[in-house]
Amino acid sequence: MRQKIQEQINPLKNQIESLEKIKKELNETKTQLLELTASSFEVDPDGKYNLAPSYLRALTDILLSKEKEQLEFHECIIKSDGVEVSVEDKIEALLIVTNACEFVREAAKRKLKKPSLLEQLRDHIAKAQNMFTVYSILATNDKIMDAKEVAARVRKKGWTPTKANNNLNDLLRDRLFTHKLIRRVDKGKYQVSDVGRVLWKEFFLSKEKSINEEKPSQVALNTWAKVSN
Numbered sequence: 001m002r003q004k005i006q007e008q009i010n011p012l013k014n015q016i017e018s019l020e021k022i023k024k025e026l027n028e029t030k031t032q033l034l035e036l037t038a039s040s041f042e043v044d045p046d047g048k049y050n051l052a053p054s055y056l057r058a059l060t061d062i063l064l065s066k067e068k069e070q071l072e073f074h075e076c077i078i079k080s081d082g083v084e085v086s087v088e089d090k091i092e093a094l095l096i097v098t099n100a101c102e103f104v105r106e107a108a109k110r111k112l113k114k115p116s117l118l119e120q121l122r123d124h125i126a127k128a129q130n131m132f133t134v135y136s137i138l139a140t141n142d143k144i145m146d147a148k149e150v151a152a153r154v155r156k157k158g159w160t161p162t163k164a165n166n167n168l169n170d171l172l173r174d175r176l177f178t179h180k181l182i183r184r185v186d187k188g189k190y191q192v193s194d195v196g197r198v199l200w201k202e203f204f205l206s207k208e209k210s211i212n213e214e215k216p217s218q219v220a221l222n223t224w225a226k227v228s229n
Helices: 002-040 053-064 090-111 118-127 129-141 147-152 161-173 194-204 207-213 218-228
Strands: 070-073 076-079 082-085 182-186 189-192
Touching (some): 002 053, 002 090, 053 090, 053 194, 070 090, 076 090, 082 090, 090 194, 118 129, 129 147, 129 182, 129 189, 147 161, 161 182, 189 194
Antiparallel strands (some): 070 076, 076 082
């Protein structure tokens, strides 16, 4: 009986050792990807610096616990084959994209447990109670909403669609929030941006929910690792 049990245990031990080796390799690849991102993430409105689709999927999975084909910012969407900017002025477009790239680099630093501007951004929104209220509604629901829908979900008295709309616009205009936590998708329509998603996940999402939502980015990371080697 002991021999039979030992015969069953040995293959299990080998499987565990193999899994631990794979896990270590994935963590090393993840660190490599984040270090690359933190030091040199860059795209431009003219399409000179495009991204590998596998890299973008792996990066979004690490930062947002969800694979995505694009990074969504206010007035700017970064895709693997280029950048969409909602403004026509070339200088303004360049500033918007530069700002978005800076945030991605800072988010990678945060994941590497290095100091980043995310802490400063967290402090700004935590102190702005009304703007935090509309931000938290969009972040929690993570869908396109208008001011009426946002106001209906606020559990406080006096929150009319007008008040919700004013605070949504304030959040987009406030100079403290160079990196916009929300984005205007269409006239009167808003959604949390990837800035807001990262911030919500890092600081405001409950610990238990965050753990449940996190998924290993094995497929994306493995694909990116093969492409980069």
